[in-house]
Amino acid sequence: xxxxxxxxxxxxxxxxxxxxxxxxxxxxxxxxxxxxxxxxxxxxxxxxxxxxxxxxxxxxxxxxxxxxxxxxxxxxxxxxxxxxxxxxxxxxxxxxxxxxxxxxxxxxxxxxxxxxxxxxxxxxxxxxxxxxxxxxxxxxxxxxxxxxxxxxxxxxxxxxxxxxxxxxxxxxxxxxxxxxxxxxxxxxxxxxxxxxxxxxxxxxxxxxxxxxxxxxxxxxxxxxxxxxxxxxxxxxxxxxxxxxxxxxxxxxxxxxxxxxxxxxxxxxxxxxxxxxxxxxxxxxxxxxxxxxxxxxxxxxxxxxxxxxxxxxx
Amino acid sequence: xxxxxxxxxxxxxxxxxxxxxxxxxxxxxxxxxxxxxxxxxxxxxxxxxxxxxxxxxxxxxxxxxxxxxxxxxxxxxxxxxxxxxxxxxxxxxxxxxxxxxxxxxxxxxxxxxxxxxxxxxxxxxxxxxxxxxxxxxxxxxxxxxxxxxxxxxxxxxxxxxxxxxxxxxxxxxxxxxxxxxxxxxxxxxxxxxxxxxxxxxxxxxxxxxxxxxxxxxxxxxxxxxxxxxxxxxxxxxxxxxxxxxxxxxxxxxxxxxxxxxxxxxxxxxxxxxxxxxxxxxxxxxxxxxxxxxxxxxxxxxxxxxxxxxxxxxxxxxxxxxxxxxxxxxxxxxxxxxxxxxxxxxxxxxxxxxxxxxxxxxxxxxxxxxxxxxxxxxxxxxxxxxxxxx
Amino acid sequence: xxxxxxxxxxxxxxxxxxxxxxxxxxxxxxxxxxxxxxxxxxxxxxxxxxxxxxxxxxxxxxxxxxxxxxxxxxxxxxxxxxxxxxxxxxxxxxxxxxxxxxxxxxxxxxxxxxxxxxxxxxxxxxxxxxxxxxxxx
Numbered sequence: 001x002x003x004x005x006x007x008x009x010x011x012x013x014x015x016x017x018x019x020x021x022x023x024x025x026x027x028x029x030x031x032x033x034x035x036x037x038x039x040x041x042x043x044x045x046x047x048x049x050x051x052x053x054x055x056x057x058x059x060x061x062x063x064x065x066x067x068x069x070x071x072x073x074x075x076x077x078x079x080x081x082x083x084x085x086x087x088x089x090x091x092x093x094x095x096x097x098x099x100x101x102x103x104x105x106x107x108x109x110x111x112x113x114x115x116x117x118x119x120x121x122x123x124x125x126x127x128x129x130x131x132x133x134x135x136x137x138x139x140x141x142x143x144x145x146x147x148x149x150x151x152x153x154x155x156x157x158x159x160x161x162x163x164x165x166x167x168x169x170x171x172x173x174x175x176x177x178x179x180x181x182x183x184x185x186x187x188x189x190x191x192x193x194x195x196x197x198x199x200x201x202x203x204x205x206x207x208x209x210x211x212x213x214x215x216x217x218x219x220x221x222x223x224x225x226x227x228x229x230x231x232x233x234x235x236x237x238x239x240x241x242x243x244x245x246x247x248x249x250x251x252x253x254x255x256x257x258x259x260x261x262x263x264x265x266x267x268x269x270x271x272x273x274x275x276x277x278x279x280x281x282x283x284x285x286x287x288x289x290x291x292x293x294x295x296x297x298x299x300x301x302x303x304x305x306x307x308x309x310x311x312x313x
Numbered sequence: 314x315x316x317x318x319x320x321x322x323x324x325x326x327x328x329x330x331x332x333x334x335x336x337x338x339x340x341x342x343x344x345x346x347x348x349x350x351x352x353x354x355x356x357x358x359x360x361x362x363x364x365x366x367x368x369x370x371x372x373x374x375x376x377x378x379x380x381x382x383x384x385x386x387x388x389x390x391x392x393x394x395x396x397x398x399x400x401x402x403x404x405x406x407x408x409x410x411x412x413x414x415x416x417x418x419x420x421x422x423x424x425x426x427x428x429x430x431x432x433x434x435x436x437x438x439x440x441x442x443x444x445x446x447x448x449x450x451x452x453x454x455x456x457x458x459x460x461x462x463x464x465x466x467x468x469x470x471x472x473x474x475x476x477x478x479x480x481x482x483x484x485x486x487x488x489x490x491x492x493x494x495x496x497x498x499x500x501x502x503x504x505x506x507x508x509x510x511x512x513x514x515x516x517x518x519x520x521x522x523x524x525x526x527x528x529x530x531x532x533x534x535x536x537x538x539x540x541x542x543x544x545x546x547x548x549x550x551x552x553x554x555x556x557x558x559x560x561x562x563x564x565x566x567x568x569x570x571x572x573x574x575x576x577x578x579x580x581x582x583x584x585x586x587x588x589x590x591x592x593x594x595x596x597x598x599x600x601x602x603x604x605x606x607x608x609x610x611x612x613x614x615x616x617x618x619x620x621x622x623x624x625x626x627x628x629x630x631x632x633x634x635x636x637x638x639x640x641x642x643x644x645x646x647x648x649x650x651x652x653x654x655x656x657x658x659x660x661x662x663x664x665x666x667x668x669x670x671x672x673x674x675x676x677x678x679x680x681x682x683x684x685x686x687x688x689x690x691x692x693x694x695x696x697x698x699x700x701x702x
Numbered sequence: 703x704x705x706x707x708x709x710x711x712x713x714x715x716x717x718x719x720x721x722x723x724x725x726x727x728x729x730x731x732x733x734x735x736x737x738x739x740x741x742x743x744x745x746x747x748x749x750x751x752x753x754x755x756x757x758x759x760x761x762x763x764x765x766x767x768x769x770x771x772x773x774x775x776x777x778x779x780x781x782x783x784x785x786x787x788x789x790x791x792x793x794x795x796x797x798x799x800x801x802x803x804x805x806x807x808x809x810x811x812x813x814x815x816x817x818x819x820x821x822x823x824x825x826x827x828x829x830x831x832x833x834x835x836x837x838x839x
Contacts, residue, residue: 005320010327035544040356047542133663148561150540150547152363153356157540157547159559164521166549166559168538168656175651179751179779179789181658205663262567269577271519271662275510282672284508284679410816419738421730424803428814431826432777434784507731517728519754532784555753555778657780660753666775667755670732670805677807695731 037230039151044193044227046149046156049258049265052142052235055097057129059211060106060251062099068092068210069124084124094210100142100251106213107246119212127210131278132270134165134182136206137199137221138237138251146258148265156188156195161268169197177201180217195225216243231257352588353618357543360588362616366624366646367536367654368528371398371437374642376445376453384453386442395440402436421481421694434533434553441645446527449629449641455604462635466605468497473696476505482694492691498607499599505696507675510668515600517668519661521558523601524578524594525612525628526550527644537646538656539624546583546590546616549656557659562592569595575608577601590616606632622648733803733813741800742820744772751779751789758792758814760800774800774814782826791826798825 039045055063069092070079085092108116119126129135135143140160147160156169169188177185180203188197199221207214220240225233233255240248280287353361380386386394407426410417417423445453458466475491477483483505492506501515510518528535528550535552546562562583570580575598583592592614599608615627624646631639675695681687744760758774782791801816817825 005317006323008320010323012324039542047544134660148545148547150542150545150561152540152542154363155540157538157549157559159547159561163662164558168540168549175655178655178657178783178787182660182663183658262565264563264567264570264580265561266570266574267576267578275518279510279669279672282509282669282676284676419735421735423815424730424733424735424813425728426815427729428777429816429824431824432781434781503728513728532781551780553778553781555755555780655780655784657783658753664752664754666757667732670811671728674732674806681806693730695728 041153043190046151049146049148049263050255051146051258052253052255054100054142054253055095056100056142056253057139057144057209058094059097060099060101060209060213062097062104064096066094068094100253102250102252107249109244109246112244116212116214119214123210123212127207128205129210132163132274134163136182136202137167137184138223139206139208140165141235142253145268146265159265161265163270164267182206184221193227197223199223215241218243228254231259353621355541359585360618362546362590362618362624363539363541364648365536365538365650365654365656367534367649368530368646369437370439370441371530372441372443372446374446374527375455376447380444382451384444384448386444391440391442398440406430435531437530446642446644447640448643456636456638456640458605459635459637462605465498472497473502473504477694477696480505480692480694482697488691501600501602503696505694507671513668513671519556519665520600521556522550522552523603524560525614528646529553536654536656551656551659554661555659555664556661557657588617603630606630606635609634729813732805734806735803737804739800739802739804739812744798744800746792746794746796746798748794749792753780754778770810772810772812774802774812776814776817
């Protein structure tokens with residue numbers, strides 16, 4: 001073959017490839033090349049930003065749409081929106097959810113079941129989420145906000161957008177915690193492609209949902225994370241608490257990886273915003289005109305919206 | 314031109330080789346960036362920054378002026394400075410109930426000392442030979458403020474002084490009418506007023522530290538846990554006073570978030586340069602106060618595993634609306650382990666009875682004053698811990 | 703003289719740097735310097751190892767023999783945990799002496815300015831049985 005033809009071919013190849021590569025880099029995602037489905041060592045790669053896509057944080061059991069805070073309506077089983085969410089209209093509703101609990105039943109002991117019902121009626125006053133408190137495990141995993149996993153062979157760190165909560169899953173020897181933790185103490189190991197995590201040392205301060213589901217400090221949680229695809233994990237949780245439940249019970253759902261280009265974890269920084277609800281009554285000068293003691297009592301004046309004034313003569 | 318089979322073969326082979334080389338180069342550049350020999354590496358070849366890091370060796374942030382442009386003490390200077398430090402460690406500190414040589418029980422100052430030294434951890438016993446953490450400018454001190462920053466900081470100081478006027482810790486004079494003024498900036502300081510939660514500084518509202526974090530020394534100084542993956546570094550800071558917070562640094566090419574998005578710990582983006590992780594942080598909010606720099610702060614962090622036991626955290630802080638030039642400081646953190654140094658959950662917000670207590674008790678004191686049963690709270694120093702006036 | 707001043711300033715700089723940057727909240731706003739309390743007979747009923755302040759719940763025997771329940775605010779438990787204590791330290795039933803200041807709103811809360819054992823030994827240091835860690839750090 002002619003030398004000239006050879007070199008022409010070679011240079012043309014390099015040129016074409018270089019241009020193609022340069023063009024492709026400008027469209028390249030922010031991540032460091034396409035994420036491998038497996039880490040060095042062969043385990044599934046869980047790095048990235050994940051989020052549940054279900055209604056578990058509202059209610060772990062199957063439920064239809066209902067007011068977040070309700071009062072009796074005209075019909076016994078059709079409550080209506082009540083203060084303080086009345087003005088939110090549709091935004092003040094709990095959306096329907098298929099439920100995440102196996103058997104669609106949480107096996108509360110009788111006195112615990114009564115407490116759960118009481119909690120549910122007063123959830124706005126009692127749910128630690130309303131105060132921007134750490135949500136505990138497993139609730140942090142299915143809150144409607146993303147979390148970021150950073151996975152190394154010895155530790156898996158999860159940072160939650162909600163309230164900057166976090167947990168460390170120790171894959172090697174883990175120090176015994178000196179006291180109980182809001183987020184519990186997580187020790188994990190791999191069983192083939194499933195990450196199994198045992199969480200203990202909870203305090204009794206967190207809830208499992210906005211529907212009053214609770215536990216004691218004897219709560220013991222076992223989680224199993226199993227990849228269905230590289231970007232979706234089956235997440236199964238077994239909860240045991242002899243103080244509250246008659247037997248262990250299980251919830252199951254899917255966690256989805258965010259695939260948007262340049263996706264980033266942004267803080268759901270709530271602590272400043274809960275000062276007005278919980279400390280506003282202690283201001284020297286009230287921001288809210290009518291405020292009675294610790295209970296929110298607002299004077300509401302109903303205004304006819306501008307557009308509807310045509311019909312109100 | 315006639316394309317021969319050989320031409321096509323050569324084209325294909327060279328193209329394949331080129332693609333391969335380029336991808337390898339990019340992957341290496343993004344994941345690890347080349348390497349010095351002896352560098353601890355992760356399983357995917359990046360420098361390993363992981364571990365539990367703290368410091369038990371005291372280094373002041375800024376250099377005492379006696380050292381001039383010298384970054385290192387002589388043996389004699391170090392021996393003297395260490396002796397001075399040990400002398401100070403012997404002082405009773407909060408354990409003392411004396412104020413100015415006299416029994417202090419019943420004074421605001423004694424109340425402000427809160428509880429005793431045991432709750433504040435061990436005092437630093439090791440002293441570095443480094444004269445300062447600041448390495449640039451050459452005098453080891455933070456550069457001068459710009460005129461606009463000097464004015465805004467002076468304005469705030471005057472506001473703080475006005476609120477202390479007429480109290481034991483302030484200048485003499487009547488109670489200032491400025492007590493009814495809003496703060497001239499987003500207040501993060503401890504001011505002598507508790508009209509509402511916003512009057513209390515960042516720490517009392519459990520805001521947590523902004524970044525960059527400079528750890529204190531010893532058991533009260535805090536620890537940093539760093540977990541690393543190919544595409545992110547996840548840091549958890551467990552610092553004194555029961556605070557704990559996370560900061561995730563993505564290793565990415567992505568641009569910064571839009572300028573209207575302002576975050577408490579900014580928007581960090583990291584990339585490897587050789588064995589160093591370079592983290593560019595912008596998009597700070599007006600709730601930032603890093604040595605006087607507010608939302609225009611721009612920080613570049615450089616993390617490097619110097620050796621098995623040392624993680625060097627260098628940061629360059631830049632803000633043309635605050636400092637006349639950028640400045641750089643390095644903190645060398647020492648490797649520790651979970652047995653020696655527990656990494657503990659925070660919970661400042663969850664346990665923040667203090668903020669409620671401050672407000673309830675101030676309202677109670679005001680009520681007592683209105684009813685003639687107590688002093689005017691405005692005459693008390695609840696900011697500096699009481700003075701000698 | 704100038705050298706002494708510089709040395710003093712240098713020493714001060716070192717000291718200033720050594721002090722914790724994140725100071726506790728303004729206790730003087732909450733607790734009343736004019737209402738000191740000293741409870742010679744306070745028996746621990748519960749320890750709340752919460753951040754950012756540990757709360758020690760005690761039953762206090764008043765001079766007239768009555769018992770009152772008080773909550774005493776102390777420092778962050780995290781420092782104690784790093785000294786080797788666990789949540790089982792300072793078990794209920796332990797007698798302690800509290801020297802502190804009462805909350806301005808008159809509630810049964812005080813800050814524990816000085817916490818000691820009845821024999822005068824500072825609490826949390828020294829003898830076993832008061833939550834001293836098993837191993838000397």
